[in-house]
């Protein structure tokens with residue numbers, strides 16, 4: 001349950017929303033959706049590690065595994081705040097979330113340095129693994145392309 005009195009949305013309510021499917025599919029896929037209401041409650045480290053582990057086991061072109069993730073949490077509030085600051089206004093809601101994860105893909109193959117035209121595909125596959133595992137762990141994730149950039153030193 002969120003802490004504030006005027007927000008009566010429970011975590012359980014959010015994660016049990018299910019798609020109206022026409023044909024049977026795995027429950028996890030049917031339950032995943034892009035909620036915009038977040039509790040500020042910190043996420044257990046074990047759950048965070050599980051979702052990253054799920055991303056790790058995604059298929060990828062030539063098994064390159066081009067995905068990389070930068071995780072921002074309250075363990076380093078200054079960096080979390082910096083990450084929040086690049087969110088576009090439409091994603092203001094995400095500033096409540098206790099974790100922001102920046103997903104990155106390496107564009108070249110590590111052995112021959114040639115361009116990997118499938119890098120973004122593979123990142124998407126890893127992201128989806130992560131999303132499904134997050135729902136499996138009772139967490140909510142929301143993908144966001146709406147962010148700008150900031151100089152990191």
Ligand SMILES: Cc1cc2nc3c(=O)[nH]c(=O)nc-3n(C[C@H](O)[C@H](O)[C@H](O)COP(=O)(O)O)c2cc1C
Pocket residue numbers: 032033034035090091142143144145146147
């Ligand atoms: C690559 C990508 C970028 C997205 N960017 C944003 C975003 O910046 N802000 C936002 O509120 N939702 C964003 N979304 C969420 C989509 O709007 C959402 O997934 C879509 O409406 C389908 O809804 P569902 O995920 O609940 O099925 C993004 C989704 C994807 C896959």
